[in-house]
Amino acid sequence: MSEMIDIALTVNGEQVRARVEARRHLIDFLRLDLGLMGSHIGCEHGVCGACTVRVDGDIVRGCLVLAASLDGARVDTIEGISDTGEIRDLQDAFIARNAAQCGFCTPGMLMAAADLLKHQPQASREEIREHMSGNYCRCTGYQAIVDAVETTAKARAAKA
Amino acid sequence: MKAPRFSYVRPASLTEALNLLAEKGPEARLLAGGQSLLAALAFRLSDPQVLIDISKLPELTGVTRVGDKIRIGAGTTHSALGRDALIASAVPLIAQAIPHIAHPAIRNRGTIGGSLAYADPAAELPACVVALEADLVARSKTGERRIKAADFFTGLFSTALEPGEILTALEVPVASASDRCALVEVARRSGDYAMAGVALKATLAGDRIIAIRPVFFGLGDAPVLAHGAAQALTGGPPTGERIAAAKAALATDLDPPGDQHGGPEMKRHLAGVVLERAIARMTNSEARAA
Numbered sequence: 001m002s003e004m005i006d007i008a009l010t011v012n013g014e015q016v017r018a019r020v021e022a023r024r025h026l027i028d029f030l031r032l033d034l035g036l037m038g039s040h041i042g043c044e045h046g047v048c049g050a051c052t053v054r055v056d057g058d059i060v061r062g063c064l065v066l067a068a069s070l071d072g073a074r075v076d077t078i079e080g081i082s083d084t085g086e087i088r089d090l091q092d093a094f095i096a097r098n099a100a101q102c103g104f105c106t107p108g109m110l111m112a113a114a115d116l117l118k119h120q121p122q123a124s125r126e127e128i129r130e131h132m133s134g135n136y137c138r139c140t141g142y143q144a145i146v147d148a149v150e151t152t153a154k155a156r157a158a159k160a
Numbered sequence: 161m162k163a164p165r166f167s168y169v170r171p172a173s174l175t176e177a178l179n180l181l182a183e184k185g186p187e188a189r190l191l192a193g194g195q196s197l198l199a200a201l202a203f204r205l206s207d208p209q210v211l212i213d214i215s216k217l218p219e220l221t222g223v224t225r226v227g228d229k230i231r232i233g234a235g236t237t238h239s240a241l242g243r244d245a246l247i248a249s250a251v252p253l254i255a256q257a258i259p260h261i262a263h264p265a266i267r268n269r270g271t272i273g274g275s276l277a278y279a280d281p282a283a284e285l286p287a288c289v290v291a292l293e294a295d296l297v298a299r300s301k302t303g304e305r306r307i308k309a310a311d312f313f314t315g316l317f318s319t320a321l322e323p324g325e326i327l328t329a330l331e332v333p334v335a336s337a338s339d340r341c342a343l344v345e346v347a348r349r350s351g352d353y354a355m356a357g358v359a360l361k362a363t364l365a366g367d368r369i370i371a372i373r374p375v376f377f378g379l380g381d382a383p384v385l386a387h388g389a390a391q392a393l394t395g396g397p398p399t400g401e402r403i404a405a406a407k408a409a410l411a412t413d414l415d416p417p418g419d420q421h422g423g424p425e426m427k428r429h430l431a432g433v434v435l436e437r438a439i440a441r442m443t444n445s446e447a448r449a450a
C-alpha cells in the first residue's frame with residue numbers, strides 16, 4: 001500500500017513501465033510522464049469528454065481513471081489510432097466538413113466517433129448525436145461534427 | 161483540480177479486500193468504477209487515506225440466474241448490463257435504465273454497485289432496485305447479510321451499509337409474463353442526471369393493474385415509492401380517470417426539495433408528467449416485461 005505505484009502497461013502498442021503517484025489520472029500520466037499531448041484535459045471531473053481514450057478497447061474518461069489501476073492494461077490514444085490509420089477517413093471527413101475549429105475537443109470527438117463507427121456502423125444521425133452527447137464542443141455547434149461522422153459511416157457502408 | 165494525496169491498493173480477492181477494509185477503517189474508501197468517487201476527489205469533497213480498488217475482483221462481476229432470481233454482481237459495469245441478454249429478458253427495467261445513465265465512456269467503467277452505494281437521489285438504478293424489490297447482498301469480514309432495497313437507501317447519499325461492508329451483489333426476481341415495466345425521466349441534456357424520473361414495475365391481469373410500484377428519483381433525498389399513486393392505479397385498467405387520481409395523489413406522496421433545476425412546484429409538475437408517460441409506455445406492448 002503506497003502513494004507510489006509501479007505499473008507495466010501497453011500504450012499505443014508499446015510496452016511502458018512506470019512508477020506513478022497513486023492519485024495521478026491517466027491523462028496526466030499520458031501528457032506529463034509519456035509526453036503524449038494529444039489527449040486533452042478540460043473539466044477534469046468527467047463532464048466534457050476532451051480526455052476520451054481507450055482502455056482495453058473501450059472508451060473511457062481519462063480524467064476518471066487512475067494510472068495506478070492500469071497495471072496490465074492496454075491504452076490507445078489519438079496518437080495511436082492516428083498512426084495505425086484506423087481513423088484516416090474520419091479525420092479526412094472532419095477536415096472536409098470543417099468539424100474542428102480550435103481543435104480542443106477534436107481528439108476526444110474522434111475517439112468517441114471511432115467507438116461508435118466500430119460498434120454501430122449503421123448509426124442514424126440521431127444515434128450519432130446521442131453517442132457523442134458526452135463530448136462538449138465550444139466552437140462548432142456540433143452539426144459539422146455529426147456531418148463528418150455520418151459521412152464516414154455512409155462511406156464505409158458503401159465500401160463494405 | 162487535482163485529487164488530494166492518497167495511497168492505492170488492488171487486492172486480489174474479496175477476502176483480501178474485506179480484511180483491508182476492516183484494518184484501515186474509516187481512512188479507506190472502496191474504488192469501483194471511480195466515475196463518482198474520482199470526480200468527487202477532483203473537487204476535494206473527501207480526503208481518504210487509501211483507495212481499495214475492487215473493480216477487478218472476479219467475485220463481484222457477472223449476471224447469473226439462480227432459481228427464480230437474477231444475481232447481478234456489484235462490480236458489473238453499466239455497459240455490461242446494457243448488452244446482457246439475461247438482463248434484457250429477465251430484468252428489462254434495468255435494461256431500460258442504462259441508456260439514461262451518463263455517456264458510453266462513463267458507462268464502460270461505472271458499476272451498478274457503485275451507483276447503489278453512492279446513492280445519488282437523482283440516479284436511475286437505486287429507483288429501479290426499489291421498484292423491483294431487489295435484495296442487496298452485503299459482505300463483511302464476519303459474514304453476509306441481505307438488505308431489502310426499500311430499506312437500503314436511508315437518505316441523501318447514505319445507505320444501510322455498515323463500515324467494513326462491501327456490497328457484493330443484488331438479487332432481482334425474474335420478470336414474469338404478466339409483468340410490465342417502464343422508466344421515464346426528464347433531463348436537461350442527454351446523459352445528465354434526471355430533473356425528475358420514475359421507474360415502475362406492475363403486474364397485470366388482462367388490462368387490469370393488480371399491483372404497481374412507481375418509484376420516483378430526483379424528487380427527494382432517496383428513491384420515493386409513491387404509495388398513494390400506486391393505490392389509485394391498482395384494481396382496474398389505467399384509464400384517464402385513474403391516471404388523474406394517481407397524479408393528484410402525488411401531492412401527498414412526494415415532497416420534493418427545490419434544487420438547481422427548479423423549485424418544488426416545477427418538480428411536482430414533472431413528476432406527474434413522467435408518471436403519465438411511464439404508464440403509457442408500460443401498457444404499450446413493446447414494453448412487455450418478459
Ligand SMILES: Cc1cc2nc3c(=O)[nH]c(=O)nc-3n(C[C@H](O)[C@H](O)[C@H](O)COP(=O)(O)OP(=O)(O)OC[C@H]3O[C@@H](n4cnc5c(N)ncnc54)[C@H](O)[C@@H]3O)c2cc1C
Pocket residue numbers: 045046047189190191192193194195196197198199234235260261262263266269270271272273274275277278282283284285321325326327328351352353354
Ligand atoms: C458526467 C457524469 C454523469 C453521470 N450521470 C449519471 C446519471 O445520469 N445517472 C447515474 O445514475 N449516474 C450518473 N453518473 C455516475 C455513474 O453512474 C457512476 O458510475 C456511479 O454513480 C458510481 O459507480 P462507480 O462504480 O463509478 O463507483 P465509484 O465512483 O468507484 O464509487 C462510488 C461510491 O460507492 C462506493 N462503492 C463503490 N462500490 C461499492 C461496493 N461494491 N460496496 C460498497 N461501496 C461501494 C465507493 O466507496 C464510493 O464511495 C455520472 C457520472 C459522471 C462523471
Ligand code: FES
Pocket residue numbers: 040041042043044045046047048049050051052061062063064
Ligand atoms: S477532462 Fe475528462 S471529462 Fe473533462
Ligand code: FES
Pocket residue numbers: 099100101102103104105106136137138139140
Ligand atoms: S473545436 Fe473548439 S471546442 Fe470543439
